[in-house]
Amino acid sequence: MVGPGGGVLLLVVLTGLVFSEEPAVTKLDGETVTLHLNQTEPRFKDYLWTYGRHNPVLAITIVTQGKVTPVNGTRFGNRLQTNIETASITISNLTVNDSGIFLAQILTETGTLLQRFNLTVQDNSVIFEKVLEGNSATLDPGIETLQKDHTVRWTKGPDFDGTLIAQWKDSKIFINETFKDVLQLNERTGALTINRMTRSLEGFYCVKNLWGTDPHILRKYLVMVYKLVPKPQISSAPANFTQTDGICSVSCSARNAPEVFLSWYQGEKKIIEISDSDISVNLTLPLQIQSQPAVIYICRAANPVSDATVTLNSTDWCPPHHSDHQSMFWILVATVVVVAVVAFLILIICLYKRSNRQGAQGM
Structure with a gap:
């Protein structure tokens, strides 16, 4: 049929x-x-x-x-x-x-x-490799052990016909002169190691593993390089945030960069998080906290390869406001008492002087 x-x-x-x-x-x-x-x-x-x-x-x-x-x-x-x-x-x-x-x-x-x-x-989807600037990255070709009839070709570019940068063939290793200082090819597995990563080494890396003349394994990597995330800073929130009894507002800020997220944590629980694709604008994340009970808050800035944190104690940063009110009350009372005493003394002095003048006129 x-x-x-x-x-x-x-x-x-x-x-x-x-x-x-x-x-x-x-x-x-x-x-x-x-x-x-x-x-x-x-x-x-x-x-x-x-x-x-x-x-x-x-x-x-x-x-x-x-x-x-x-x-x-x-x-x-x-x-x-x-x-x-x-x-x-x-x-x-x-x-x-x-x-x-x-x-x-x-x-x-x-x-x-x-x-x-x-x-x-x-589907032969792209494998993302995210690396800290200055570190090394090793790209796996998908072979455990190379055989005599294997050929491993590493190219740089968005497709499998890009610039040949490294090759293992007939048990011999080839490294492109332009990349000799930064590339290493594992003679047993065909894995490619990129050393001292810089932004100029970002991009697509493709590997074609041939068994004879047929493409046995194909892989495509996109290498992305990131800098260390700087430590975030905590400050008082802008004046437009209200401050009430026992509650105050703080703000955490960090320099923005690709894929940076800024988050507030209460202990291990994430409270809020922001990011912005416009890296020209710094990230700022306000938070209202209570002085009591004492709580440790953590502000965390992170990208795919690093993170940095700063901690905040609610009691240290936001002391109870009612204590301030009590202090102000006693200060006010003391001021009133002092003013009253001074006024009373002035009155006594005035009356005394007036009595003396009247006595002098009667003589």
Whole structure:
């Protein structure tokens, strides 16, 4: 039966032995996958592979007596290669639409051996690497141990055809002259280390891991460099914030920069947080606090690679206002008493002088 796209649709039921658990295989868009059989025989002569998004019913390769029978109209076309001796298949330049179930059916003298594979192809999204200025960053190519037929190519630029900056090929390491002082390539894993990071080294770094000539693993990194966050400062809030009995307002401020967040914490609990994409404007975050009970507040400025904090004790920063009122009351009372005493003395003096004048006039 002819299936969608002209492929051969197999609707046969085979009785056999599933000699392996269904392995889950995950790859990224653009990579290459090889599906290997768990087999002990040195060579299989008759077998076929089928594929389907959910049910593997579409034939994609058929081998009879050690010869491949072409299957036209499959979604893989010339991206699919069959290893006749091992019965494995290799699909290059994968797309997310290649995800699905693959079934190998091996015909032997004793019956049919079956093995399924569940392939998931994910979008090759950008991996963000955020680094503190002056530190080092190591970018993982996704290989545990390099093999002789591996080639690892690191390029700088937004795609996989950018400037070649480092390469491992035929067990030899190449480093671009422009980057010799800052780059290191691990000869065992192909990992790329960027030393003494500066803003000029920011940008996209792409790695293409070739197995033979096929892109086995593709990864794209975006390296972003940040400075240390300066320590925030606490001050009295602007005059437009009211101050009432036992309550006062404080303000925390910090110099703004990319991805900086300014937060107030009460203990470990975040109370409020702000950020601003306009880095020309400093961050300011006011907060009203009570003097009682005594509470420790923390103002924290942070970016993805560093943070800085300053603490505030509510009692030290905002003493109880009612104590001030009591002091003012007694000061006022004392002032009134002093004024009254002075006035009384002045009155006595005036009366005394007046009495003396009257006595002098009567003589």
